[in-house]
Amino acid sequence: GENVEQHPSTLSVQEGDSAVIKCTYSDSASNYFPWYKQELGKGPQLIIDIRSNVGEKKDQRIAVTLNKTAKHFSLHITETQPEDSAVYFCALWSGYALNFGKGTSLLVTP
Amino acid sequence: SQTIHQWPATLVQPVGSPLSLECTVEGTSNPNLYWYRQAAGRGLQLLFYSVGIGQISSEVPQNLSASRPQDRQFILSSKKLLLSDSGFYLCAWGTGKTEQYFGPGTRLTVT
Numbered sequence: 001g002e003n004v005e006q007h008p009s010t011l012s013v014q015e016g017d018s019a020v021i022k023c024t025y026s027d028s029a030s031n032y033f034p035w036y037k038q039e040l041g042k043g044p045q046l047i048i049d050i051r052s053n054v055g056e057k058k059d060q061r062i063a064v065t066l067n068k069t070a071k072h073f074s075l076h077i078t079e080t081q082p083e084d085s086a087v088y089f090c091a092l093w094s095g096y097a098l099n100f101g102k103g104t105s106l107l108v109t110p
Numbered sequence: 111s112q113t114i115h116q117w118p119a120t121l122v123q124p125v126g127s128p129l130s131l132e133c134t135v136e137g138t139s140n141p142n143l144y145w146y147r148q149a150a151g152r153g154l155q156l157l158f159y160s161v162g163i164g165q166i167s168s169e170v171p172q173n174l175s176a177s178r179p180q181d182r183q184f185i186l187s188s189k190k191l192l193l194s195d196s197g198f199y200l201c202a203w204g205t206g207k208t209e210q211y212f213g214p215g216t217r218l219t220v221t
Contacts, residue, residue, distance in 0.1 A: 032207060032208050034209065034210070036212075038152075041215075041217070042214060042215065043200050043202075043212035043213050043214050043215045044154070044200070044212045045212070046209060046210070046211060049208075049209065087152050089152075089154065091210075093207045096142070096159050096161065096167065097144055097156050097159050097169070097210075098156075098210050099156075100153070100154040102152060102153055103152035103153070105152070
């Protein structure tokens with residue numbers, strides 16, 4: 001399936017700082033780019049997504065940017081809080097299902 | 111609104127025993143349904159998907175099988191569990207090549 005590379009694998013920030021997670025892909029036909037947040041012991045939760053006809057989408061403290069030319073999309077979290085600590089996944093459609101990045105473990109320290 | 115349920119939440123089973131995990135979706139019709147496994151670490155591995163009743167596609171050959179006896183019911187089964195079947199099993203639903211929503215998961219430990 002469509003490969004999606006996610007970086008970094010771990011990220012530690014201080015409360016109030018920003019966090020950025022980036023994913024790169026190769027299939028130029030991709031047109032839907034979601035981000036999921038998974039807290040310990042729970043299922044992944046869709047937190048934000050973007051379609052290929054826009055370059056940026058914001059929802060309060062989180063935003064996603066898309067660069068279709070360079071084939072990468074990024075999750076931005078501003079004013080991080082301890083409850084933002086979780087594993088974050090990007091994903092792309094490949095065939096009939098989403099193909100996920102390997103995840104980024106974000107730790108926000110008070 | 112739509113909701114997705116999985117049960118049981120946790121399960122401890124001996125090697126060689128059978129398995130049945132159930133997933134149901136409420137508030138939508140003819141959803142696409144998915145089973146994923148998440149082993150130690152973080153990766154999400156697609157196991158099965160279904161676009162309709164009785165239609166099952168397998169992504170990875172393994173010791174597991176899936177069935178969809180009703181429109182909003184998806185079952186993951188095994189006749190004889192292996193130690194390597196331990197993991198966090200996630201069911202998900204969607205209606206096309208856009209949003210996909212996950213259930214709360216089942217933690218399976220094979221001893």
